[in-house]
Amino acid sequence: MMNSGDLMNSCRNCGASTLRELGFIGNLAPFFLKRVYRIELATRISSHPFKRFIQKLTAPIQSLVSRIQPAIAAIEMQSCLNCSFVQSKFPFPEEGLARLYADYRSDSYNKERCHYEPYYAAIANQIGQHTERGLDRITALTKWLESRVNLSEASMLDYGGANGQFLPNVPGEKYVFEISDIEPYAGVIRIADASQLQTYSYIQLSHVLEHVNEPLIMVRQVAAFLAKDGYLLIEVPQDSSSDFLKRLQTGDLNCDVGVHEHINNYCELSVQKLIEAAGLQLISIEAVPVENPSAKQNFIRALAKNWQ
Numbered sequence: 001m002m003n004s005g006d007l008m009n010s011c012r013n014c015g016a017s018t019l020r021e022l023g024f025i026g027n028l029a030p031f032f033l034k035r036v037y038r039i040e041l042a043t044r045i046s047s048h049p050f051k052r053f054i055q056k057l058t059a060p061i062q063s064l065v066s067r068i069q070p071a072i073a074a075i076e077m078q079s080c081l082n083c084s085f086v087q088s089k090f091p092f093p094e095e096g097l098a099r100l101y102a103d104y105r106s107d108s109y110n111k112e113r114c115h116y117e118p119y120y121a122a123i124a125n126q127i128g129q130h131t132e133r134g135l136d137r138i139t140a141l142t143k144w145l146e147s148r149v150n151l152s153e154a155s156m157l158d159y160g161g162a163n164g165q166f167l168p169n170v171p172g173e174k175y176v177f178e179i180s181d182i183e184p185y186a187g188v189i190r191i192a193d194a195s196q197l198q199t200y201s202y203i204q205l206s207h208v209l210e211h212v213n214e215p216l217i218m219v220r221q222v223a224a225f226l227a228k229d230g231y232l233l234i235e236v237p238q239d240s241s242s243d244f245l246k247r248l249q250t251g252d253l254n255c256d257v258g259v260h261e262h263i264n265n266y267c268e269l270s271v272q273k274l275i276e277a278a279g280l281q282l283i284s285i286e287a288v289p290v291e292n293p294s295a296k297q298n299f300i301r302a303l304a305k306n307w308q
């Protein structure tokens with residue numbers, strides 16, 4: 001089946017066909033390589049005695065060289081001239097991404113990730129626990145929304161939101177669309193099958209779009225479940241600065257882009273263009289700083305309205 005990615009000529013975030021080829025600058029993290037492609041980078045001991053002797057002799061030098069000049073698994077990337085979105089030239093295999101996220105953030109995920117990326121152990125427990133402006137995540141989101149729109153008695157859906165615990169703290173019906181069988185948070189009803197989805201006056205896509213091959217297709221699908229004048233909240237991490245993404249886009253910079261658990265790199269411009277391309281009206285957008293030292297990246301929060 002063809003999708004927009006197979007055509008290789010359009011941005012999977014905004015639909016524009018103006019892309020700059022960046023070459024093999026996508027640097028696949030070892031854990032990503034293992035989970036998505038079932039591949040590990042390896043060196044082998046030679047079966048030839050003399051070669052084996054040389055290998056043994058030069059091992060310390062090889063180890064030093066590989067630290068200074070590591071071998072990486074590299075893929076071709078593209079930058080969108082319309083929205084600064086950086087994407088892999090070829091979409092990742094869907095079944096591979098499903099394997100990557102199958103047990104996301106559970107013990108088995110953390111254990112395997114730490115095997116490939118030992119530094120992850122230090123931050124695994126703190127991920128998702130950030131505060132902003134001295135407030136916990138739910139209080140901060142609730143305040144931010146209340147200063148912009150009236151959500152009282154809304155029907156709210158957290159799309160792909162695990163147990164739904166990060167929905168805003170306002171009265172109303174609360175649902176989470178989640179295919180894994182995680183226990184929903186108190187007061188939240190889990191919908192496990194897309195055919196059961198209704199229309200909602202508020203939907204959030206919180207830290208979801210950085211994980212999907214086709215963000216524009218997903219936002220269009222989700223927007224179809226918005227009531228007229230309903231709101232869509234998008235939150236995505238900002239792993240690279242807007243300046244960095246802009247310099248990739250203009251060809252001013254030629255350096256690696258890491259591909260790990262986040263396959264998409266967002267900035268305010270790309271979120272804004274995504275919302276517009278999905279036919280929604282942008283109400284508010286902001287880069288939000290987070291405070292705990294373990295969460296290195298800030299994130300972008302945007303609110304859009306279904307005005308049609």
Ligand SMILES: [Zn+2]
Binds near residue numbers: 011014081082
């Ligand atoms: Zn684009």
